[in-house]
Amino acid sequence: MTTVSDADDGLSEDLYIDRVEALSRATVRRSFDPYVDIDWEAPENALDRNDPRWQLDPESSPLGATDWYAEQPMQRRIDIGRWVTANTLKVTLQFEMMLIRGVVHYAGKMPNGSRVFRYLLHELTDECNHIQMFQEFINRTGEDVPGMRRGSRVIGPILGFIGGYANFILFMGVLCGEQPLHFQQTLQHRGAAHVPPLLNKVTYIHLAEEARHIAFADDHLAERVKSASRLKRAWYAFLFPFFLRWLIGEMIGPPRSFAREFGVPRRVFKAAYWRSAESRRMMAESAADVRRVAEDLGLRMAGTRWIWRVLGIEGRLPRYRGEPDRSPMSTRTTEMRTVAAWRLVPVAIMAGVALLVAPDGVKIIACAAAGAGVWAAYHVLRDRRGGVVGNQPFEWPRLFVWVAVCVAMIPAGGLIGLALVVFMIWALAEYMPTI
Template sequence: MTVDITADAPAEPTGPRADVGTSGDLDADMVAALCHASTRRGFDPFVDIDWDAPENLLDDNDPRWQLDPDIAPLAMTEWYARQPLERRIEMGRWITANILKVTLQFEMMLIRGVIHYAGTLQNGSVVFRYLLHELTDECHHIQMFQELVNRTGDDVPGMRRGSRFLGPILGFIGGYANIFLFIGVLCGEQPLHFQQTLQHRGATAVPPLLNMITAIHLAEEARHIAFANNYLAQRVSAVGRFRRTLYAVAFPIYLRWLIGEMIAPPRAFARQFGIPRRVFKAAYWRSASSRQMLAESAADVRRVAEDLGLYTVWSRCVWRLMGIDGRLPRYRGEPDRSQPLARMAEFRAVTRGRIAAAAIMAGVALGATPVGLRIIAVAAAGTAVWATYHVLRGRRGGVVGNQPFEWPRLAVWVVVCVAMIPAGGLIGLALVVCMVLAVAEYMPTL
């Protein structure tokens, strides 16, 4: 069965347009056109998808469940490539189901805020009409994603426990703080739209049912993103400097949280499949290739923040701190055409920056104390102990990704730090901590 996701050109909108919102400053023609498109071309997952068609039946051993290195960070690792085919298929199916579960949980969060906001709009508002279309779409997406999750047979948790607790609360608060709500809409939908676009470009490499669901979701989420862009463009331009500062900080924080939830699996996945800690950390997000993917997933939102005047010189520090700073695409969905050489240069720059941090602390030890050389030597020895511990544990396979706690790790850390106090005092302790965090902790992921 083929799903037609093309939309006819919107006809001239008709109906009441005297009031388009609580302040009447949204683009009435654009919102009315979105309403017309939603009415003209909508999807019902239990009408437009033949779930029991032979081509849509899910096979647990289908090799197309394997993760794509262009989309999934874990698939970029050598560890994943060395796993047996059955294991790779099982991990790919689990992650795919979990991403869909995270997505439907996120959409349930949005429904809480959007329905509250819609209830504050005046009679005759075309925005009210569109928001109800959007809520209808989201309900259909939730049904569609949950049905596929059920058919995979994987009991996936979706979001991490803290996000499942805080998410509904943030959605409710968003009903009052409308700009924050639509920043969250954009930060959640744009990265997923980016990931599913990449998946859809390789449609032959995924199960047909997953490809059909992705096509429907992409078609309808494009309208939601267009409305959120227009809403923020109109509302943000009218606020004062203090509120603009809050929104400029909220963008990267929301975005980094939601990308982490949607792309990085929870600790249950690492424990279930016995993924070594160093592999898990490299995949999410310490290796150069995974950091590049993290930054690219945020590219479209960076462009929106730039258009809104919220991607400023000072706010870029927050984006950079979150690891989601990077290029500004010229249009939504523009692929990254940078050369591998540029990515290698970025990797080398990160390495040089970490070594420079340790060198600065070593210079402080030399300049501030008469026993600077002794402090540096002992700090180097402590750093070597920490690095050796990580290498040995990684080779033995005894470190599993995202363990809640690890006593040997704490013991080594305490011994190294305590040994520095009589050898170099507080300056020596600060130096060894800096060297461990900047160099030794980084070494196992190289």
């Protein structure tokens, strides 16, 4: 199913209901039960911890595309791939638990006879089956993975509950969480021979049923945006890229505890998530279908497109869901460099403010540059000492340097200098993977 663009006045009420009913009928006609449709005890579905097919695919995994990963021994590549695969499924089931909270709350407010209520309950049944299916798979890998980062595990249930009241944001979350995972699992199925058969069966079920959920989210957002005021549209347009960037990071990027467990150097971890040109291309491409929907809804306004660029999720608009990227590699590389250059924009803005507003603007800029230099020098020295991994124990010296630079900047350059040094450090982090 496709979504009519906002420029065409979205979906009519009757067409929207017809599509909801069609999705309900499709769910009844073809749905899956993971404990009926998958023979978990079949010999071909056994998960071998030493199966070389666990290795990460460089076409779909940012870490798998790094030289560091390619240089690791075979068994280590297998162990890393098995852990990442299990953790991705754990993140997915945690995300679906979060959505269930919001959908249950939203459905409970619907009137008797609502056709949307019926579809939503079908969707909840699908999601519960997916949670059971993914957890069963994780249990059979033998990996004790955490899933989402700690902060997301804390705030996720709260956001799910709030989504029951703000249903536009709830289904924006559905779209921003499901589409990047849909993109990654689609790439996996294009190389189906290179992953364990059980993983293909699990993700096949998920892809088939999530396609319905994504279609409903597209249509529901198109229906809701018709009646939204200009202020609400501007608010939704502002939130959209932040939701998408957060959920891409959760769905595709492992938590930093993974880096410590496998000794991934900080430089490699940062490059893979998301500072190298190849990883940025993957991130931008995983956001392509959501960009298309946001464009159709009129939620990629001229005033908010810079946010998409700064967050690294700007790119082409596919003609249809899942359209492969056929643009020349040179064009993709240029786009990634443009994204990195946007880190320098706030530095230039704050430097301009210092020169225009403060009588000692040159001094403020010089002090901020010195402070950022101290911060960068600390990271260079730390990197030369070696042993820097993606999630090493808490660094008190690093905190001391950060506080010292910021505190010194207030008397030296005031609040303008403080803002300038923060943006300078942010820009340096783009070019120094150890920061």
